[in-house]
Amino acid sequence: MxxxxxxxxxxxxxxxxxxxxxxxxxxxxxxxxxxxxxxxxxxxxxxxxxxxxxxxxxxxxxxxxxxxxxxxxxxxEGRASDRVAFLQGHRRELEERKARIDLALGVLDDKIAHYSEQSTGANPG
Structure with a gap:
């Protein structure tokens, strides 16, 4: 070893x-x-x-x-195609989850920008 x-x-x-x-x-x-x-x-x-x-x-x-x-x-000793199918299925699920996360990040960025503009506009300093 x-x-x-x-x-x-x-x-x-x-x-x-x-x-x-x-x-x-x-x-x-x-x-x-x-x-x-x-x-x-x-x-x-x-x-x-x-x-x-x-x-x-x-x-x-x-x-x-x-x-x-x-x-x-x-x-x-199973077929490689079984491994590929397993991984492809989980890759699809991960891509779908990523798309939902990307959408949520876009919404959060829009809200952050909106409230940042409000806070700087409301308090001119």
Whole structure:
């Protein structure tokens, strides 16, 4: 095994909390994690990749059950087209959410501009 990291060092490097790291492992989203002779978890670059992938997809709005489904697809001998279909479906959902957020940002910007003009016009200073 290449250089390994402790759970704390792994959490810091991955930008997640130690509780999140443990949760991902309990849920089967990462791992199995290698152990030292003393029984301590020893994370490597492959584990960091999985943690980064899970974190990114979580940030993209996937729930735990969806993450379980996707990680199972990645670990299976299944067809690549199944993985592509899964990701395309979630990409569409993310694009739709982005469009709603962009619309909301436009409304907020208009209101900020409107009230900024009112506040500078009402108090000429």
């Amino acid at each position: 290449s250089d390994t990291l402790t759970p704390q060092a792994t959490a810091e490097r991955a930008g997640v909390s130690l509780d999140t790291l443990r949760y991902y492992e309990r849920e089967g989203l990462i791992g199995p994690i290698a152990r030292t002779v003393g029984g301590h978890r020893a994370y490597d670059d492959d584990d960091l990749f999985w943690i980064g992938l899970v974190t990114c997809l979580r940030d993209a709005g996937l729930g735990i059950s969806e993450l379980r489904e996707f990680t199972a697809l990645l670990r299976s």
